[in-house]
Amino acid sequence: MYADELMRMLEELRELGAGVQSIGELGRPHALKLIQSWGKSDQAASTVQNKISILRRFLTFIGKENAIPKGVELKKWLDSKGVDTPIARQNTPTVSKAWDENHIDLHLVLSQLRQECPITAIQLEMQAAFGLRMKESMMINPHAADCGHFLRVVHGTKGGLSRDVDFDEDGEVRAWQRDVLDRAKIHALRNRKGTLSIEGKRLDQSKSIFYYQCRKAGITQAKLGVTAHGLRHQYAARRYVQITGMSPPVAQDAPLLVTEDVRTADRVARETISRELGHFRADITHAYTGSLPMMERSRKKQIQEWVQRTEGSPDFCRALREAGIASAWLGGRFATGMPVEAAEKLRLFVQNTSLTPLRDQVRAELKQRLASACGRAVDLCEHFDLGSPDDAYELLLR
Secondary structure (H helix, E strand, O other), X not given: OXXXXXXXXXXXXXXXXXXXXXXXXXOHXXXXXXXXXXXXXXXXXXXXXXXXXXXXXXXXXXXOOOOOOOHHHHHHHHHHOOOOOOOOOOOOOOOOOOOHHHOOOHHHHHHHHHHHOHHHHHHHHHHHHHOOOHHHHHHOOHHHHEOOOEEEXXXXXXXXXXXXXXXXXXXXXXXXXXXHHHHHHHHHOOOOOOOXXXXXXXXXXXXXXXXXXXXXXXXXXXXXXXXXXXXXXXXXXXXHHHHHOOOOOOOOOOOOXXXXXXXXXXXXXXXXXXXXXXOOOHHHHHHHHXXXXXXXXXXXXXXXXXXXXXXXXXXXXXXHHXXXXXXXXXXXXXXXXXOOOOOOOEEEEEEEOOOOOOOHHHHHHHHHHHHHHHOOOEEEEEOOOOOOOOOOEEEOOO
């Protein structure tokens, strides 16, 4: 296993254009290249830590024990090189890892992958359809697992705990799941054990092929912005919507107002999804759907950052006062703490003391000054009614 992992690292270095003629040439620059690649591929912190440990062990063996720093020094070294890598566990995401949330068409990617490696394509589709782990999708026997109205997952599960995954309540999704399972059965006929693993290959070899084909198809954080594991996130998000009637906390259109009813629905969904994913602890689903408390904290933090960049800027407030503006409000996603695109204009509602439209020249100059003060183009909306605009956050103009 140790030797296999090292060989995979050498293969990855060749793909990165940093291949070595002999394994003894490995050093700090190669380690940095690999760690950077692992971070971009969105691998779990525990996986990255394990790989770093294996690489450090080998470098120590060939007399390069200081090639990879340890502990705090490792973090400092990576930071100094501009490498953002998960070397500490972060279990609750604030941005969705689901493919559809990242605008990736699963069926388009699979149609291209089938031409190159059909077995990897069907493994990925089983993961998407039933929320399987990668290992489970390789070890499953589709014929034996098909129990009519549910899929029984026995082999490759975490802790050896089997589970049943019901076919979806939605007719269209259920028909797709049935189609996926039937096609998986055809693939499994090529293996004497009746599984979706590759005939004649050990499990670790099958995993290497899977990851290689995914990288080749661009299914990485660096290229498409998603990984294979994101399909479990997508499954969890789909089930969350079905159970609660609302998007999960990590989604861009998550509920704006967290009421007691929202909290109750969230709790019920987590208990169900955790069983379907094979975790059996409701809080584990935070890693897939995000959490309501973190969502609220994250949104409050985002709002405060925009408040600081606007009402907290003397130049920003001065520009508004000198244009005769008496009241101003953040609007749209800036007022709710939702993620915003880099090129998205700052939504700002303004109202002057006379409740009349601004003159064109005043309006143009104001937009320019505000953009300069906050570092972002401004979408200026004039508000003429008494009271605040809907879904807006009022700024205090000092």
